[in-house]
Amino acid sequence: MSDKKLTIIASKGTLDWAYPPFILASTAAAVGYQVTMFFTFYGLQLLRKDLDLKVSPLGNPGMPMPLNMDKWFPVLGTAMPGMETVMTQMMKKTIKSKGVATIAELRSLCLEAEVKMIGCQMTIDLFEFGRDDFIDNIEIGGATTWMENAGDSTVNLFI
Amino acid sequence: MNQFDHELDTRGLNCPLPILRAKKFLGTMTTGEIVRIMATDPGAVKDFEAFAKQTGNELLDSIEVEGEFHFTLKKLT
Numbered sequence: 001m002s003d004k005k006l007t008i009i010a011s012k013g014t015l016d017w018a019y020p021p022f023i024l025a026s027t028a029a030a031v032g033y034q035v036t037m038f039f040t041f042y043g044l045q046l047l048r049k050d051l052d053l054k055v056s057p058l059g060n061p062g063m064p065m066p067l068n069m070d071k072w073f074p075v076l077g078t079a080m081p082g083m084e085t086v087m088t089q090m091m092k093k094t095i096k097s098k099g100v101a102t103i104a105e106l107r108s109l110c111l112e113a114e115v116k117m118i119g120c121q122m123t124i125d126l127f128e129f130g131r132d133d134f135i136d137n138i139e140i141g142g143a144t145t146w147m148e149n150a151g152d153s154t155v156n157l158f159i
Numbered sequence: 160m161n162q163f164d165h166e167l168d169t170r171g172l173n174c175p176l177p178i179l180r181a182k183k184f185l186g187t188m189t190t191g192e193i194v195r196i197m198a199t200d201p202g203a204v205k206d207f208e209a210f211a212k213q214t215g216n217e218l219l220d221s222i223e224v225e226g227e228f229h230f231t232l233k234k235l236t
Contacts, residue, residue, distance in 0.1 A: 027175040030182035031213040099173040099200075109179055 005153035006033045007146065012159065013042030015053035015091060015103070016063075021046070021159045022106035028155075029113035036149040037110070038141075040120035043159075044127070047119050047134045051104055054088040066090065111137055118145055163195040163231060164188070170199045170227065177203045178210050181232065185216065188234045193219065196230040203228055 006028045010021040021043075025035045039047050046053070057063045057078040069077045077083070095102070101109070111117070117138040124131075124140065131140070139145070150156045167184050169177035177198045184194060196207070204221060207230045211218035220231035 023175050026179055030175070030179050031210060099171045099176070101173075101176050113179075113182075 004033045005036070005149070006155045007036045007038065007150045007153045007157070009038045009040060009146065009156075009158045010043035010046055011041050013045030013053065015055040015088060017159070018046050018053050018103045019100075019106075021157075022103060022110055024157065024159075025115050026106055026109045026113060029110065029115050033154075035110070035113075035115040036118065036146070036153075037115060038118045038120065038146040038149075041123050044119055044123050044129065044134075046103070046107070047117065047138055049133065049135055051107075053103060054084055055091045056084050057087050058083070063087075107135075111135075116149070163193040165192065165194040167194055167196045169203075170197050172198070173200050174202050174206065178206055181207070181210065182214075185214075185232070185234050190234055190236070193231060193233045196232060198228045198230070199226070201228070203230070207232070 006025070008021045008025055010018075012018070021037060025037055029035050045051075055063075057065060060078070065077070118141045119134055119138050121140050121142050123129075165184070165188065167180060169180050172180070177196065177200055181194075181196055188194060204223075207218055207221060210216075211232060215236045217233040217235055218230060219233055220229070222229050
């Protein structure tokens with residue numbers, strides 16, 4: 001087993017921000033890192049059995065919008081009802097057409113590569129999630145559990 | 160042109176899938192065998208160099224053929 005280690009704290013629960021942690025974790029595992037991921041706050045959404053991640057254009061000026069919508073209706077356009085659903089569908093379509101993996105696919109590739117996933121106990125209590133909301137092959141732990149892995153790790157990322 | 164024992168098609172797939180498929184495929188090969196990997200992701204060119212370096216396998220060849228990228232990788236580990 002390699003002594004190269006990577007830990008990632010995944011703190012965001014949107015479709016777009018689900019990508020960086022899973023891409024980095026799966027790739028690191030492929031090049032021989034031992035990887036630990038710690039999912040806290042909104043990041044816990046990434047561990048749910050029924051992944052239902054969305055992307056929101058609201059408050060995100062960096063997000064490319066169709067039909068120059070951001071030019072015609074800045075801010076207001078992105079706040080329109082249903083916009084989140086529309087943007088999420090468009091994003092999923094683009095992801096598929098560009099040959100980018102789905103989050104579910106990347107997550108199972110990570111698990112297959114023995115990436116260790118830890119769900120934050122405190123957040124689970126805070127949001128009143130149940131253990132059954134999450135996939136089976138994860139651990140539940142706290143900051144100390146993460147530190148145990150991060151302390152002697154080569155790379156530690158907060159996403 | 161290198162000879163190869165296996166061929167792996169990752170065309171149409173985007174980062175990091177070509178690398179992950181390659182990693183998985185190498186696991187089924189025996190040391191010394193050679194695989195030719197086909198990809199369309201331009202990012203794969205740098206990524207396969209970095210992959211080979213970090214995993215201790217040898218990238219024998221990396222060429223562009225009509226908009227596709229072909230890598231020849233020898234399993235050493």
